Amino acid sequence: MGKILVVGNWKMHLNASQASLLLHRLQERIPIYKDVEVVLSPSMLTLQPLSVQLDRRKFRLAAQNAYFVDEGAFTGEVSFTMLRELVHYVIVGHSERRRYFHEDLDMVKQKVAASVRNDITPILCVGETKTERDDGETKQVLHDQLLSGLSNLTPAEVGNIVVAYEPVWAISDGTNFADHFIAKPQQVAEAVDYIRRYIKDVFNDKASREVRILYGGSAVPDIVQGFLDVPGVDGFLVGGASLNYHTFSSIIQACHRWQRGGKEDADA
Numbered sequence: 120m121g122k123i124l125v126v127g128n129w130k131m132h133l134n135a136s137q138a139s140l141l142l143h144r145l146q147e148r149i150p151i152y153k154d155v156e157v158v159l160s161p162s163m164l165t166l167q168p169l170s171v172q173l174d175r176r177k178f179r180l181a182a183q184n185a186y187f188v189d190e191g192a193f194t195g196e197v198s199f200t201m202l203r204e205l206v207h208y209v210i211v212g213h214s215e216r217r218r219y220f221h222e223d224l225d226m227v228k229q230k231v232a233a234s235v236r237n238d239i240t241p242i243l244c245v246g247e248t249k250t251e252r253d254d255g256e257t258k259q260v261l262h263d264q265l266l267s268g269l270s271n272l273t274p275a276e277v278g279n280i281v282v283a284y285e286p287v288w289a290i291s292d293g294t295n296f297a298d299h300f301i302a303k304p305q306q307v308a309e310a311v312d313y314i315r316r317y318i319k320d321v322f323n324d325k326a327s328r329e330v331r332i333l334y335g336g337s338a339v340p341d342i343v344q345g346f347l348d349v350p351g352v353d354g355f356l357v358g359g360a361s362l363n364y365h366t367f368s369s370i371i372q373a374c375h376r377w378q379r380g381g382k383e384d385a386d387a
């Protein structure tokens with residue numbers, strides 16, 4: 120595989136000084152890796168100050184959300200256009216946004232399109248709830264989310280985006296992630312295989328090979344190696360474990376070790 124992609128989604132945690140301190144610690148601990156791309160997704164409030172503090176050789180930034188209209192009377196919103204100079208990525212359609220902020224399939228579709236239009240790579244989150252899995256609807260849910268989310272894109276654009284498979288039932292509340300109900304590699308393998316096959320059928324083979332697919336949901340250092348062995352998994356979208364510099368840097372190190380076939384060293 121190419122570079123492993125690891126995205127730390129800080130969700131609605133850390134004020135400006137806490138975020139700055141965490142970045143400082145991460146910059147101390149994480150060397151420049153050529154085989155792992157590390158992306159931090161802090162709150163909207165701290166994107167600007169962190170962009171100044173950030174060592175660009177080590178990290179890139181992602182916004183957790185944005186609004187799909189480029190400019191206008193939309194009180195409280197920040198557009199993709201406003202974020203273009205600041206971030207490489209935007210997380211779109213996270214299950215928490217779908218659930219708590221009622222983002223429907225059409226809104227997620229418009230956000231993916233706005234992201235691509237503004238030269239920002241969307242990280243499109245898809246995944247089923249526990250009830251949907253229990254009812255055997257996982258593939259149908261993934262189908263519907265991919266159908267709408269990707270519908271405005273060309274095959275070349277699809278090849279450039281990131282899809283994060285985040286089963287909703289495996290996402291922690293940010294405090295108990297270590298012993299949360301994590302997905303099994305086999306379940307992830309089936310979902311990732313479905314996503315790549317969908318993209319191959321609807322777009323083309325190249326798009327299906329080039330699109331990067333992440334796993335998200337209670338990701339901790341211990342699971343990294345096993346999940347990278349799952350065919351088609353290119354990295355992780357990490358929530359709770361990204362708020363602690365020790366666990367997050369351990370995840371990055373484990374990815375680097377996996378790339379080196381298990382060999383220890385800090386070859387940067």
Ligand code: 13P
Nearest residue numbers: 128290291336337358359
């Ligand atoms: P956790 O890693 O805390 O389960 O969060 C996953 C997630 O929602 C990342 O976007």
